[in-house]
Amino acid sequence: MTRLFLYYFLALVLKCCVSEDWCYQSQMSCEQPCKGPVVWNEVNESCGGNRQSPINIVSKKTVQSSSLTEFRFTGYNEIFTSRLKNTGQTVSLDIPLGASVSGGNLSQTYNAVQLQFHWGNSGSPGSEHTIDGEQYPMELHIVHIKDTYISVEEALSDPKGQASLGFFFEESETENKEYSAFIEALAQVQDAESQADVLISLNNLILQQSKLKAYYRYEGSQTTPGCSESVIWTVFMQPIPLSKDQLAVFSSLKFKDGNPMVDNFRPVQPRKGRVVYRSNSGTTVAMINFTLVWLCVSTALSSYQIY
Ligand SMILES: *[C@@H]1O[C@H](CO)[C@@H](O)[C@H](O)[C@H]1NC(C)=O
Ligand SMILES: *[C@@H]1O[C@H](CO)[C@@H](O)[C@H](O)[C@H]1NC(C)=O
Numbered sequence: 001m002t003r004l005f006l007y008y009f010l011a012l013v014l015k016c017c018v019s020e021d022w023c024y025q026s027q028m029s030c031e032q033p034c035k036g037p038v039v040w041n042e043v044n045e046s047c048g049g050n051r052q053s054p055i056n057i058v059s060k061k062t063v064q065s066s067s068l069t070e071f072r073f074t075g076y077n078e079i080f081t082s083r084l085k086n087t088g089q090t091v092s093l094d095i096p097l098g099a100s101v102s103g104g105n106l107s108q109t110y111n112a113v114q115l116q117f118h119w120g121n122s123g124s125p126g127s128e129h130t131i132d133g134e135q136y137p138m139e140l141h142i143v144h145i146k147d148t149y150i151s152v153e154e155a156l157s158d159p160k161g162q163a164s165l166g167f168f169f170e171e172s173e174t175e176n177k178e179y180s181a182f183i184e185a186l187a188q189v190q191d192a193e194s195q196a197d198v199l200i201s202l203n204n205l206i207l208q209q210s211k212l213k214a215y216y217r218y219e220g221s222q223t224t225p226g227c228s229e230s231v232i233w234t235v236f237m238q239p240i241p242l243s244k245d246q247l248a249v250f251s252s253l254k255f256k257d258g259n260p261m262v263d264n265f266r267p268v269q270p271r272k273g274r275v276v277y278r279s280n281s282g283t284t285v286a287m288i289n290f291t292l293v294w295l296c297v298s299t300a301l302s303s304y305q306i307y
């Protein structure tokens with residue numbers, strides 16, 4: 001009897017300590033040992049590779065490229081019903097076949113398959129990519145795979161198998177009505193492993209296309225284990241506005257242990273010599289700004305000369 005109990009106890013200890021479960025830094029505690037981002041390479045060695053994501057983008061070091069043309073979004077305006085899931089690490093939405101992107105220097109059409117979010121705590125820093133060290137409150141990833149592949153698994157062994165679009169969020173004074181339906185649905189997936197159907201179009205979740213010309217591009221990986229190095233990353237410069245209350249709803253979701261799902265982002269990874277490109281429009285915006293400043297200065301100077 002005592003021996004049986006001992007075996008049982010040992011089994012428990014072993015189960016918890018050699019657990020292959022990965023987790024975010026915010027989930028780590030003494031009671032719940034799990035593999036945090038620093039040791040994700042023990043979950044899959046790809047996580048310690050040379051083209052990992054996310055990264056900090058140093059805007060001054062980015063290289064402008066005229067091949068980074070506008071994207072063509074197909075089926076993004078179609079309304080569909082799909083499964084919203086609390087995966088225990090994030091909230092994700094499966095995207096039925098029909099939405100795709102091309103252009104943007106992608107070699108072919110990529111079909112949208114899934115999207116998920118990464119956030120802080122009720123509006124505190126929580127994006128995965130950072131720009132000049134600044135971390136936005138949240139980031140949306142829309143995952144696409146080459147239209148010649150059937151599943152994400154197939155795309156993993158191709159260094160350009162996936163095209164992920166990253167969108168930052170910023171806190172706004174007013175509510176973003178486009179997000180109302182999605183955020184209402186979050187109430188139904190508070191607990192880990194819970195699911196709900198949501199009626200939505202991808203256009204509800206992103207900015208209008210005229211605001212998506214300015215973006216960064218680099219080659220990286222999935223931002224969760226197995227960290228597969230098969231992703232062409234596009235990170236849009238213009239953030240999506242959400243009110244403080246809307247951002248806070250994401251933090252009301254729960255991790256598996258029942259604690260609030262907050263800070264579910266991977267820390268930035270070494271760039272390791274990779275070049276980050278930026279589209280022409282990214283520069284145009286900055287140049288218009290410079291032009292405006294110059295106009296102001298010259299107007300001020302000329303009026304000074306009159307007197
Ligand atoms: C554009 O695509 C070509 C062909 O895949 C590639 O060689 C080039 O590096 C890409 N340019 C940028 C800025 O991503
Ligand atoms: C690590 O991920 C790769 C895909 O990136 C996969 O082929 C491999 O089986 C994974 N290894 C382990 C140990 O899970």
Ligand SMILES: *[C@@H]1O[C@H](CO)[C@@H](O)[C@H](O)[C@H]1NC(C)=O
Binds near residue numbers: 289
């Ligand atoms: C324009 O310049 C202002 C002031 O320097 C800056 O705050 C703003 O971010 C700039 N806008 C863009 C789009 O670069």
